[in-house]
Amino acid sequence: MSEALTAKDFTSDQETRWCPGCGDYAVLAAVQKLMPDLGVPPHRTVFVSGIGCSGRFSYYMDTYGMHGIHGRAPALATGLAAARDDLSIWVVTGDGDALSIGGNHLIHALRRNVPLKILMFNNQVYGLTKGQASPTSGRGMVTKSTPFGLQDSPFNPLALALGAGATFAARTIDRDRHHMTDVLRAAAEHRGAAFVEIYQNCPVFNDGAFAALTDKGKAVFNRIPLVHGEPIRFGPDGEHGVARDEAGDLEIVAGGRGDLVIHDAHRDDPTLAFALAGLAASPGEPTPIGVFRAVDRPVGIAEATPKLAQARANLAPGALAELLHGGDTWTVA
Amino acid sequence: MIVRFAGDSGDGMQLAGSRFTEATAEHGNDFATLPSFPAEIRAPAGTLAGVSAFQIHFAAQDILTPGDEPDVLVAMNPAALRSELPALARGGTVIANEDAFSKRNLQKAGYDANPLEDGSLDGFHLIRIPMTTLTASAVEALEGVSTRDAGRAKNLFALGVVSWLYDRPTEPTEDWLRRKFVNKPGPLEANLAAFRAGWNFGETSELIDVQYKVDPATDVPPGTYRNVNGTTATALGLVAASVRSGLPLVLASYPITPASELLHELARHQDMGVRTIQAEDEIAAAGMALGAAFGGALGVTATSGPGMDLKTETIGLAAMLELPLVVVDVQRAGPSTGMPTKTEQSDLLMALHGRHGESPVPIVAAATPGQCFEAAYEAARIAVHYRTPVILLSDLFLANSSEPWRVPDADALPEIDPAFAAPGDEPFEPYARDDKGARPWAVPGTPGLMHRIGGLEKQDGSGDISYDGKNHARMTEIRASKVAGIAAELPQLQVDADDGADLLVLGWGSSLGAIRAAARRVRASGHAVAVAHLHHLNPLPTNLGEVLRRYDRVLVPEMNTGQLAQILRAKYLVDVESYCKLEGKPLFAGELERELEARL
Numbered sequence: 027m028s029e030a031l032t033a034k035d036f037t038s039d040q041e042t043r044w045c046p047g048c049g050d051y052a053v054l055a056a057v058q059k060l061m062p063d064l065g066v067p068p069h070r071t072v073f074v075s076g077i078g079c080s081g082r083f084s085y086y087m088d089t090y091g092m093h094g095i096h097g098r099a100p101a102l103a104t105g106l107a108a109a110r111d112d113l114s115i116w117v118v119t120g121d122g123d124a125l126s127i128g129g130n131h132l133i134h135a136l137r138r139n140v141p142l143k144i145l146m147f148n149n150q151v152y153g154l155t156k157g158q159a160s161p162t163s164g165r166g167m168v169t170k171s172t173p174f175g176l177q178d179s180p181f182n183p184l185a186l187a188l189g190a191g192a193t194f195a196a197r198t199i200d201r202d203r204h205h206m207t208d209v210l211r212a213a214a215e216h217r218g219a220a221f222v223e224i225y226q227n228c229p230v231f232n233d234g235a236f237a238a239l240t241d242k243g244k245a246v247f248n249r250i251p252l253v254h255g256e257p258i259r260f261g262p263d264g265e266h267g268v269a270r271d272e273a274g275d276l277e278i279v280a281g282g283r284g285d286l287v288i289h290d291a292h293r294d295d296p297t298l299a300f301a302l303a304g305l306a307a308s309p310g311e312p313t314p315i316g317v318f319r320a321v322d323r324p325v326g327i328a329e330a331t332p333k334l335a336q337a338r339a340n341l342a343p344g345a346l347a348e349l350l351h352g353g354d355t356w357t358v359a
Numbered sequence: 360m361i362v363r364f365a366g367d368s369g370d371g372m373q374l375a376g377s378r379f380t381e382a383t384a385e386h387g388n389d390f391a392t393l394p395s396f397p398a399e400i401r402a403p404a405g406t407l408a409g410v411s412a413f414q415i416h417f418a419a420q421d422i423l424t425p426g427d428e429p430d431v432l433v434a435m436n437p438a439a440l441r442s443e444l445p446a447l448a449r450g451g452t453v454i455a456n457e458d459a460f461s462k463r464n465l466q467k468a469g470y471d472a473n474p475l476e477d478g479s480l481d482g483f484h485l486i487r488i489p490m491t492t493l494t495a496s497a498v499e500a501l502e503g504v505s506t507r508d509a510g511r512a513k514n515l516f517a518l519g520v521v522s523w524l525y526d527r528p529t530e531p532t533e534d535w536l537r538r539k540f541v542n543k544p545g546p547l548e549a550n551l552a553a554f555r556a557g558w559n560f561g562e563t564s565e566l567i568d569v570q571y572k573v574d575p576a577t578d579v580p581p582g583t584y585r586n587v588n589g590t591t592a593t594a595l596g597l598v599a600a601s602v603r604s605g606l607p608l609v610l611a612s613y614p615i616t617p618a619s620e621l622l623h624e625l626a627r628h629q630d631m632g633v634r635t636i637q638a639e640d641e642i643a644a645a646g647m648a649l650g651a652a653f654g655g656a657l658g659v660t661a662t663s664g665p666g667m668d669l670k671t672e673t674i675g676l677a678a679m680l681e682l683p684l685v686v687v688d689v690q691r692a693g694p695s696t697g698m699p700t701k702t703e704q705s706d707l708l709m710a711l712h713g714r715h716g717e718s719p720v721p722i723v724a725a726a727t728p729g730q731c732f733e734a735a736y737e738a739a740r741i742a743v744h745y746r747t748p749v750i751l752l753s754d755l756f757l758a759n760s761s762e763p764w765r766v767p768d769a770d771a772l773p774e775i776d777p778a779f780a781a782p783g784d785e786p787f788e789p790y791a792r793d794d795k796g797a798r799p800w801a802v803p804g805t806p807g808l809m810h811r812i813g814g815l816e817k818q819d820g821s822g823d824i825s826y827d828g829k830n831h832a833r834m835t836e837i838r839a840s841k842v843a844g845i846a847a848e849l850p851q852l853q854v855d856a857d858d859g860a861d862l863l864v865l866g867w868g869s870s871l872g873a874i875r876a877a878a879r880r881v882r883a884s885g886h887a888v889a890v891a892h893l894h895h896l897n898p899l900p901t902n903l904g905e906v907l908r909r910y911d912r913v914l915v916p917e918m919n920t921g922q923l924a925q926i927l928r929a930k931y932l933v934d935v936e937s938y939c940k941l942e943g944k945p946l947f948a949g950e951l952e953r954e955l956e957a958r959l
Contacts, residue, residue, distance in 0.1 A: 098642065101642065101647050351583060
């Protein structure tokens with residue numbers, strides 16, 4: 027590349043069509059802005075998306091893109107990674123797409139550690155189908171499909187991802203461009219599958235679901251930033267922190283204590299990340315954000331791709347004929 | 360001659376049958392085989408449910424089917440006898456392991472009296488051999504052979520007897536045993552001893568008073584042959600298409616009977632650059648194959664029965680994306696789980712229509728085990744050239760049956776040119792069309808051709824999202840005519856007709872052998888008949904309507920309730936007659952012969 031790339035190089039000519047005020051705009055802008063920094067040109071970048079409002083994302087990136095079917099984006103992307111190890115592959119999905127109809131594909135992509143950057147926009151509602159409860163909606167939530175209040179308990183997406191063996195799991199918020207960019211960059215730099223939950227406001231069907239983490243005056247009390255190697259402390263002046271109680275469970279304590287938990291995202295053992303994922307029962311209370319876990323593990327699927335490509339490249343001219351003649355043969359004159 | 364080996368599923372009948380097949384190939388006979396085994400891995404020993412059988416039909420002339428009625432039945436236990444005897448030709452030979460006819464085994468098979476003794480087999484030529492005892496005494500003196508090795512070797516004894524009976528060479532079997540048990544001297548010695556004991560028993564025993572000589576076949580075309588089943592031939596066809604096109608092969612599949620065998624077969628070819636993935640489910644398998652195709656690979660997914668239901672969503676997406684995708688459907692008896700180890704041809708209408716919306720897809724059907732090679736190659740060729748999902752219909756009978764296959768010249772296979780899009784001066788239009796109606800295949804990594812595709816309706820040319828009604832109508836027509844247009848390059852339907860024939864027998868898929876054999880028989884008795892076979896089910900050959908109208912009567916035999924007949928009646932307004940069979944077994948020449956006779 028002779029000239030430096032800009033966000034414009036990653037912006038397609040399609041008119042973006044989300045509702046006014048949708049959190050998706052902020053994610054799109056952050057991603058387009060980040061892309062030039064990653065050093066991967068648009069033609070080596072692929073966005074694969076599922077169905078739902080988030081599914082439109084791929085149309086707005088001037089990269090290669092595939093808008094798939096509901097829940098299947100991780101499967102499509104896994105196939106692409108199996109064929110090609112020279113691409114940067116991003117999956118854009120939502121809470122319904124990834125955790126309901128596509129749950130199986132998500133957990134297996136994470137289990138295999140396929141080199142995919144999976145961005146899950148969590149707005150805790152079905153937006154495109156106009157407002158039904160999603161697998162991350164809170165108990166009791168009243169929607170068109172749950173007029174008497176939702177009876178089910180929600181998934182904890184990070185706990186699910188960690189349970190599936192995610193080697194990279196993080197959470198960020200649409201309204202915090204800076205934090206989101208840092209998390210996305212860390213995801214991009216991760217060698218295997220990276221799972222990023224993005225709290226994303228749906229102004230039409232679930233407005234304010236993350237207000238405790240985004241509203242001025244509230245956010246600073248409720249965001250628990252996770253910084254690798256640092257004690258977990260939050261509040262305007264760090265007056266709160268996270269420590270272990272006598273049973274070893276995490277609890278919120280005074281920030282001045284000397285026994286605060288030191289965040290370690292690179293720990294082989296995922297139990298701290300898992301405990302942090304479960305620290306908040308809902309985003310209405312103090313909630314950790316940042317990189318929960320980032321560990322180096324053998325990469326799945328794409329690892330064999332260059333080897334197989336090499337085998338094909340090295341095929342002797344008569345290899346196919348030899349294969350066809352394999353086994354016991356006989357000749358009829 | 361038709362021989363059926365039958366025993367308990369733990370008795371090693373498939374092994375005995377396949378070894379006999381190799382020896383038959385070595386001997387130079389033409390042959391066709393049909394294995395049959397229970398759905399359960401280990402059904403209760405000695406019961407009818409646990410019977411496993413392997414049939415081989417061999418002769419000095421061209422063989423078309425694995426045969427209807429066996430001439431010789433090897434029954435390793437009472438359940439095998441009871442289960443398989445009804446198929447045996449009248450006056451046929453029963454070779455029974457009399458040691459297995461204990462009171463308890465007779466009870467398990469539902470016999471009140473011992474059929475070897477009560478005269479119920481008087482219409483057959485019965486040869487009783489104490490195989491268990493003779494095998495045990497043949498191996499008892501060997502060092503390092505356990506009782507277990509001895510007990511498991513009686514299938515080799517049976518194989519030895521039958522090999523003698525038909526004068527098969529012994530070297531291929533002995534060589535194979537040496538290779539198979541290279542580091543297991545116990546089982547090797549036991550099996551060799553049992554095999555030789557069986558052979559020698561045939562030669563010296565006065566129980567068997569005749570040895571058959573079946574001369575090597577003389578009416579098969581010259582060339583190099585090997586024994587293949589439909590699974591192997593399909594795998595080779597896909598690898599050949601991959602190598603010839605230069606596209607890496609990515610097969611994603613989920614285990615399902617009987618299609619799993621294709622996954623196993625292709626997984627062995629990593630040295631050819633073949634990539635196989637065992638996906639988390641059938642849907643993912645289809646998705647992975649399609650994702651690989653987006654990346655410029657030959658994406659293939661293979662399945663059977665209910666797996667096909669789950670793939671339909673992705674096939675619809677592939678039709679919309681217009682990307683190459685080969686879906687191999689090894690049909691089995693349905694609906695639902697149905698009979699997973701029994702064959703059927705009942706997915707034709709599903710392959711044609713089993714998707715929501717207007718979603719036409721080319722369909723290729725394999726006709727014989729060896730022809731699976733050509734069919735797989737053709738499916739890949741159409742998928743790549745026309746940027747479309749293609750469904751390859753095989754079935755369980757083809758997948759498991761074997762026949763001699765004339766190895767094709769690898770360099771003479773038809774060209775498959777992926778013709779990837781290259782950057783040009785004009786703005787790139789992902790839904791522009793070539794003269795065949797195919798759109799450009801622009802793979803990620805190509806500078807300047809970045810584009811987005813998806814399941815939403817496309818604007819003609821630009822590929823942008825479009826909700827315009829007129830554009831949708833145009834795109835529907837474009838997708839349909841692209842698939843219909845394939846017919847222009849397909850061969851015309853060839854009819855093998857006698858002068859004055861009034862009856863056309865039209866088949867598709869695995870019934871080819873049975874139809875040809877039935878026609879041969881009615882011709883031998885002086886009748887005129889016409890036979891034709893469809894290898895492409897969508898689009899159909901352009902001369903099909905004319906061919907159908909040429910005959911007074913058209914008979915379509917199918918292993919379903921008349922699915923092709925329904926299409927032909929709807930499309931060509933011809934009063935097609937059906938012969939339908941849904942018993943989990945292939946069509947037999949004998950039954951078709953009767954159907955033809957009734958109409959001639």
